[in-house]
Amino acid sequence: NPKTLDVKAGETVRFVLVNKGQLLHEFNLGHAAMHAAHQKEMLDMQQSGMLTPTGINHAGMDHSAMGHGGMNMSGMKHDDPN
Template identity: 50%
Template sequence: MPNFKTSSIRILAASTFVFGSLMAVQAPAFAGAGHSDAHGSEAAFDIGAPGNISDVRRTIRITMEDNFYDPEKIIVRGGETVRFLVENKGEFVHEFNIGTAAMHAGHQEEMMMMVEHGVLDVDKIHMDKMEMDMGNGMTMKHDDPNSVLLEPGKTAEVIWTFPKAAELEFACNVPGHYESGMVGKVRLQ
């Protein structure tokens, strides 16, 4: 039987290696909307919309660790507005982002740009660099209503109204985290 502490250290070391290795890789050119607009595009309509606190009937607590979520799956009703209380209990910066697999793939390129431009360190978000121009007036601002990006020990909330039908997941798009398994399923009923 493997030692839990040793396994955790190996996972932490592997995550650090993946993150560090990805930081050295040149990201491909990014075309399209800026970071703060990418999730507000027409595709966002397929994933739901920001919710109103007055419509919330339940709260789901999401804990982010290195590199997994607790819980790993959520079940919601189509049209339901949910308040997510998200806490980062890990040692790294993590994200809770509701979207489709395709949206996450595109967002991972944006997050890589944040690393390359010094906005994100393994355990720190440099908020002063979020307004940096990536070209064509696009910024690295991370203020989409379907997402929160948190340093270790921080908490935030997302209030989201789910669509009637969609294939959704929640994920961390910090370089290497999605690939390490930091993704959860959203099941709509």
């Protein structure tokens, strides 16, 4: 498990994540301010019932508001139906 990676501009980085447990998982890349805002959003989702320990109700979610800092996220995919 490296602590750092050397990546050249334009190089594709692939993260492979496997959730072998029963609880919902999440993987985020971003700066500290984005993570702080996201933690508040996740708490709001939990309190509204949209987020549970085992899943998310995706109906009505708008991911366009997520702050990706100008990163091109077109290569991202999430094929887990949780």
